[in-house]
Amino acid sequence: MSLENVSPSPAVTETAVPELRPLPGESASDESASGKASPGNTSPGDTRPGKAGSGARQGHRYDIDLLRVVCACSVVVGHVGGACMEAVDRSADNGRAVYWTGLFLDSVTSWAVPMYFAIAGWAVLVGAPPRSGRTLRRRSLRMLVPVGIWSAVYLAWGRLRDTNEGPTSKLALEAVFGTVQPAYHLWYFYAHVPLILILGLVMLLKAGQRPWGVVAALVVISAGPTAVSDLTRLTGWDVPRFGWQPGSYALVYAVVGALLLSLPATPRRHRGWWAAGAVAALAAVLWSQDRIHFVIPNASVFVAALSVCVLFAVNGVRIPERIRPLLGKLTDAGLGAFMFHVLVLNAVAPWFVSAGRGGLGAAGAAAALAVVTLVPSFALSMLWGRLRLRRYLG
Template sequence: MSTENASAHPATPRETVPAPRPPADAAPATAAVTAVQTEAPAAAAATPAKQDRPRREHRYDIDLLRIICAFCIILGHVGGECMLAVDKSEQNGKAVYWTGLFLDSVTSWAVPLYFAIAGWAVLVGAPPRDGRTLRKRSLRMIVPVGIWSAVYLAWGWVRDTNGHPTPKLALDAVFGTVQPAYHLWYFYAHVPLILILGFVMLLKAGRRPWGVVAALVVLGAGPTATGDLASVTGWDVPHFGWGAGTYSMVYAVVGALLLSLPPTPRGHRRWWVLGAVVSLALILWSQHTIHFVIPNASIFVGALAACVLMSLNGLRIPERIRPRLTLVMDAGLGAFMVHVLLLKTISPSFMDGGRGWLGSAVAAAALTVATAVPSFAVSMLWGKLKLRRYLG
């Protein structure tokens, strides 16, 4: 999403002098010239006012955050593959277990920060102008999710790894249960989130986006309606998963607040890094002792996300690397979409519960590179082919 947003200022009132009326027998060209000369001072006066409007500086630090989030989600899923290799049990391979636990924990802030960035974009960076803007932003997510859901289901059908009949999984995907593309659950929360926040912004601006209202009514009534339908008919009605949870809304609102703060002073960044280290230790303890995978709503995850955000907030990005940063950032969404397909295909060749500490680290690093590099590369490729709106 674009982050440019100019605020308009009313033009300074000024006296106007009536223009001399052209003679009645003047040619149309003469009258037109007189009109242009009359309008020229007004246009010239409007030009400085337009130039004086402050333009919001592009947030390259947020572009960097988006790239890091995309990479960290891939790294976290590599950690998940490590945990699956030992059946989430330390007894089945201590080194692989702790490698997976660490990778999942150190990247647990990525999804919450995605919600935070989404909240900043809607509330601060680029508030929607009308209902059409919100519809375009929603379709920018919904269309790629639909296409990639079909791709993942077809790939699972070919490899016989879907686990359930493919038509049933396809129907479930429409309602919000995504298998085998489990990572796409994020968009079933992201779209309702931007619709709710965007509706509030439009309402504040005096708009009446009835189409957005209708969509929100469907999202709000969907879970109850499908549950009632299952009770009355006895049908196996899919679970309705389109909805923004309270925690995602909190991340979005608090994230918008934090990202709108002035840049973090350089001398303060080390304190936020220290806070991140403490939060990570608590997450490791929680994942090992209480529950794996730790919920996004955990206070420890929230603390880690806030520390990472504040340590990078307002970070100055050198101009020489900004074009490359933008290129990689544009590919981040596509890399997120495709990486699980690649990861699930190649991970059995890398993960083995019997590996030692060095072997586990090397295997995890190799799997990360083998997943992340091709994912970003193919995303850049279809970006050049103008397929971004379809594939993310």
């Protein structure tokens, strides 16, 4: 995952996510979380709130729920890899075993953020097209409110531990404009919200509506970078960078993802070929991260190839009935776990990651760190979901 992705380094640039089952990728909340039925993978008779079809689609996509959960876990594992890379200052000379452990974990999870964008595109364009501008505002707020709360939590935690890289008031202002320090992983939502507004506006215009509020928001988003730059030049003020931008690559992932996720289920006999393609793409990502640039950009053709192979390998996979309830709970908890996990990771990583570890020691420590981060993150997210705090904490 890139500095556009998600990296444990505070200097991050570039998540599904989410509504009915919130994750950095976009869920289908109010209208529907349903999509094109895949054989054996849907529940046409599901009448739970938010599961009714949006008109053209029938049946809940449990395979997309699976992708959301795996994406959430992959982001955490990728951050564990990033912690390993930071421990050796991103150089194999400072500890080859830890370096290659970190590089592998970051590379093998590099498809997660692009997949979140793909799921976001599918949700807006196919699975649950918005019915009105009000729907888009509600979906945006379900991202913005938790992002605001967690940004404040991370800033307060950093101030308490004296780890903030600047005055807390300055960092808080920068967070409003779109610079995410010290909550570096929240960059995703600064891209996700504009993305769903753009795609949602297209769907509403197609339906004959005129959502002027959405148009106004997009005007502010599109004009923001230039306006901030001009204000800095005219006044000399230190105005924060305006980061509420989806990026062209995110838009492409969303649109292409909507197309690919709406295709019929991948035949079982072909899944092995797509898995083999994913292995080949992973090798290319590893080579690129080691020889060209760490962290690899999400827009890299190697990351795109890996993401497409993973998508086709999982698309339409049948989820057994007995594990669907558990899958649903994990999917619901994904957004909260995504937002919270960096608190745990930053606190406990020094206990596990050490540049001097050997091969087995580095792998074992990384695995232990991933478990110690994942389990409490999902558990606490499930807890505040039961307490009906999902709208505030994700």
